Amino acid sequence: MAKETVLVVCPGRGTYNAPELGYLARHHRGSEWLARFDALRGEAGKATLTALDGAAKFSPAHLRGENAAPLIHACAYLDFMALDRDRFEVVAVTGNSMGWYTALACAGAVSGEHGFAIADGMGINSQRHAPGGQAVLVLAGEDWTVDPALLRRVEAAMARNVVLPSIRLGGMLVVAGSEAALDALERDLPALSRPPMRLAGHGPFHTPLMQASSEAARAQFAADWFDRPEVPLIDGRGKVWRQFESTAQELWDYTFGHQILEPYDFSAAMTVGIREFAPDRIVLLGPGETLGGAIGQVLVALNWLDISSREVFAARQGEDQFLIGMGRPSQRGIVIP
Structure with a gap:
């Protein structure tokens, strides 16, 4: 066989x-x-x-x-x-x-x-690493598809608040930055299916802050x-x-x-x-x-x-x-x- x-x-x-x-x-x-x-x-x-x-x-x-x-x-x-x-x-x-x-x-x-x-x-x-952490943003809807317009709005909010992409994970995006930047991003994000989730004990992995x-x-x-x-x-x-x-x-x-x-x-x-x-x-x-x-x-x-x-x-x-x-x-x- x-x-x-x-x-x-x-x-x-x-x-x-x-x-x-x-x-x-x-x-x-x-x-x-x-x-x-x-x-x-x-x-x-x-x-x-x-x-x-x-x-x-x-x-x-x-x-x-x-x-x-x-x-x-x-x-x-x-x-x-x-x-x-x-x-x-x-x-x-x-x-x-x-x-x-x-x-x-x-x-x-x-x-x-x-x-x-x-x-x-x-x-x-x-x-x-330099000070900072990670947060998970759930972009996919209940059907597991991602609205391109929503992704563009999230990326614009990231740019405004100096938050970096860390891991692209299917319908989720893990982002990283200083704690202040992550706080600011959460206030600036468009409505998501779930609130952003901070990852306890994680640094700003996969960014230049890990030099x-x-x-x-x-x-x-x-x-x-x-x-x-x-x-x-x-x-x-x-x-x-x-x-x-x-x-x-x-x-x-x-x-x-x-x-x-x-x-x-x-x-x-x-x-x-x-x-x-x-x-x-x-x-x-x-x-x-x-x-x-x-x-x-x-x-x-x-x-x-x-x-x-x-x-x-x-x-x-x-x-x-x-x-x-x-x-x-x-x-x-x-x-x-």
């Missing part, structure tokens, strides 16, 4: 929350990779992932970058390693924001240990950790890094330069992954499933497989899941042995 092709998506910050507490224990207890990650954390004098994941109660400590980033990376990477390779062929890998570091490891552009070290270290480095983080990363992570990806790797611009068309130096430079300092266009990454590789399914690694809506909104924007609205997407998912979320118990079993 021919293998089904899958586009793998790695999640970013904000996906390990109270419902995900215990994710590693539930799905990856006894994993050799988890033991390696715990050892690396222990050698550095940090709380192990097993201890954090096994806490009796979810706490604000789980949301801090130095803990959230390695937890999310470990959950996603171990999910990737658990995929049933006898049935599924990974044709491309991408990720959202911090998920780029996981995507590097999944695609073989860095080793499993180096991928974890990058995610773990960037959890700390990402806290080095200190970029400089720290370049000093910390060696270029010789990088290699050409073994499978196509789609970055936050929609560029495809292929094995024989990429250099390790260019990949290192993008990862700790453009990827940190410029907007991350997850919508573009997904559009390229869907159109260029035409996968039989999309697999969203755990933890959580918050990216599922954004991926669905990209499918609607593309009218892929005649998915033209939220309702059509839900109906398709009910019949035969095109998007499989490994953080969703009812779908996880589809892609693991």
Whole structure:
């Protein structure tokens, strides 16, 4: 039987929350990779992932970058390693924001240990930035389509208040700037379907305000950790890094330069992954499933497989899941042995 092709998506910050507490224990207890990650954390004098994941109660400590980033990376990477390779062929890998570091490891552009070290270290480095934060603007309506006129008005308000685009996320836009600028933007925005949501503990990611983080990363992570990806790797611009068309130096430079300092266009990454590789399914690694809506909104924007609205997407998912979320118990079993 021919293998089904899958586009793998790695999640970013904000996906390990109270419902995900215990994710590693539930799905990856006894994993050799988890033991390696715990050892690396222990050698550095940090709380192990097993201890954090096994806490009796979810706490604000789980949301801090130095803990959230390695937890999310470990959950996603171990999910990737658990995929049933006898049935599924990974044709491309991408990720959202911090998920780029996981995507590097999944695609073989860095080793499993180096991928974890990058995610773990960037959890700390990402806290080095000029003052500021992020907010999520929901632009899509109930049918998951975006009114171009509304988008133009939002972008005009951003320009007036010196707020920058941070992540393009389907029918949502993550914006970044100083706290004062974000406050001013909220007062100046046109009516949205939901009020803007500030992201607690997040800096002005993917903007020039992260220059200190970029400089720290370049000093910390060696270029010789990088290699050409073994499978196509789609970055936050929609560029495809292929094995024989990429250099390790260019990949290192993008990862700790453009990827940190410029907007991350997850919508573009997904559009390229869907159109260029035409996968039989999309697999969203755990933890959580918050990216599922954004991926669905990209499918609607593309009218892929005649998915033209939220309702059509839900109906398709009910019949035969095109998007499989490994953080969703009812779908996880589809892609693991």
